[in-house]
Each structure stands twice: as structure tokens, then as C-alpha cells.
Amino acid sequence: MFxxxxxxxxxxxxxxxxxxLEVEKFKFKGLSFRSxxxxxxxTLGQPRKIFEPNFECGFLSSEEQGKPFYTLDYGNIRFVxxxxxxxxxxxxxxxxxxxxxxNGVRLDMDAGLDKLIEVFGMELFxxxxxxxxxxxxxxxNDSDDGIMFYLxxxxxxxxxxxxxx
Numbered sequence: 538m539f540x541x542x543x544x545x546x547x548x549x550x551x552x553x554x555x556x557x558l559e560v561e562k563f564k565f566k567g568l569s570f571r572s573x574x575x576x577x578x579x580t581l582g583q584p585r586k587i588f589e590p591n592f593e594c595g596f597l598s599s600e601e602q603g604k605p606f607y608t609l610d611y612g613n614i615r616f617v618x619x620x621x622x623x624x625x626x627x628x629x630x631x632x633x634x635x636x637x638x639x640n641g642v643r644l645d646m647d648a649g650l651d652k653l654i655e656v657f658g659m660e661l662f663x664x665x666x667x668x669x670x671x672x673x674x675x676x677x678n679d680s681d682d683g684i685m686f687y688l689x690x691x692x693x694x695x696x697x698x699x700x701x702x
Contacts, residue, residue, distance in 0.1 A: 557678045558657070562640040563626075565614070571623045577609060577616055584609040590617055590627075594702035596682055597627070617698070629696045637696075648693040653686070662686075674699055 563570040566580055578584075590608045592598040597617050599605050609616040609624060613632055618624030629637065636645035642656050653662040661675050676683035682700040686693065 557676050557680075558661070558684065559640075560677045560680075563637060564639075565626060565629070565637045571618075571625045572616070573623055574609065574618070574620065577624055581611055581614075584611050586610045596700035597625075597698075625698055626696070627698045631694055631696075644693060646692055646694060649691050650688065653693065 560570045568576060568580055586608075587610070588608050589599065589605060590597065591600075592606070594601055596602065597606050604619060604621065606617055606619050608627065613630045613635060615627045615629075616624040617627040629635075631646040633646065636643050638644065639656055644652065644656060648656075650662065657675070662673065672685050672687045674683055674685050682698065685697045685699045687695040687697070689695075
């Protein structure tokens with residue numbers, strides 16, 4: 538009976554569109570999803586390397602935006618941005634011991650679909666397929682960009698920034 542109810546709840550959430558995330562509720566080691574270079578270096582130290590990512594298109598494309606963007610590479614987490622716009626978390630590969638918070642709730646690589654639904658709501662993650670590897674784009678409030686969530690073997694494995702081309 539529980540499985541039938543869970544299936545119906547998941548099915549009801551499957552067709553919901555337009556739900557969004559509040560970017561200001563994301564935190565990584567006290568850093569916001571968008572931080573200054575100084576805040577990032579103060580918290581994480583010097584990056585392993587700094588380079589221009591040269592994205593072909595999107596909100597982080599130097600050519601499209603008419604200004605340079607740089608990647609601060611820390612291994613499992615990369616920030617992309619510039620002094621004018623700040624730096625956003627571009628990619629975050631979760632490993633044991635690494636986590637982030639959303640609205641004060643800690644999430645790590647042990648978080649499965651049930652935890653994502655608990656934290657972000659059925660509207661956002663009810664349609665997320667719990668397969669061996671899957672991804673779901675969730676947009677930010679009042680914006681075209683968002684975060685791509687990746688599950689591997691039913692667990693959260695990576696987050697990456699997404700913007701339209």
C-alpha cells in the first residue's frame with residue numbers, strides 16, 4: 538500500500554513545471570553560491586589553478602558577454618566568474634566529507650532522492666528518476682539559469698551550473 542501511495546505522490550509531482558530554487562539559500566563552507574574571489578580565497582586558500590574557461594555560449598561566455606571570465610579550480614569544486622560579476626560555483630563533485638547546505642540543511646553524497654524531495658520539495662524533485670545515473674535541471678527564481686543535479690546509483694554525486702546558450 539505504501540508503494541502505491543508513494544508512486545501516486547511521485548506521479549503527481551512529475552508534471553509540475555516552473556518550480557525554482559532560491560540561490561541565496563545555497564552555502565558551501567559558509568560561501569554563497571555567488572561569492573567574491575577574495576571570499577573564496579579567504580575560505581579555501583589559493584586555487585590549484587586559474588584559467589579562462591572560454592565557454593562557447595551562455596552567461597559565462599567571455600565572447601557572448603563581452604568580458605573575461607576565469608575559473609578558480611580547487612579540484613572537486615570550481616568557481617567561474619570575474620571581479621565585476623563575482624564567482625559562482627560552476628561544478629561541485631561531491632566526495633566523502635564534502636557537503637553543502639540549502640536553507641540550513643546539510644546535503645552530501647549520501648543524499649538520495651528521498652532527501653532531495655524532503656529539502657527541495659516534491660514540486661522540484663518528484664519527477665527526478667532514481668536510476669543508475671540521472672540529472673535534473675532546476676532553475677533559479679526569476680532567472681533562466683540554474684543548477685543541474687546529478688544522481689549516481691541513487692545518490693547525489695555532482696552539481697553544476699547551467700545557463701542557456
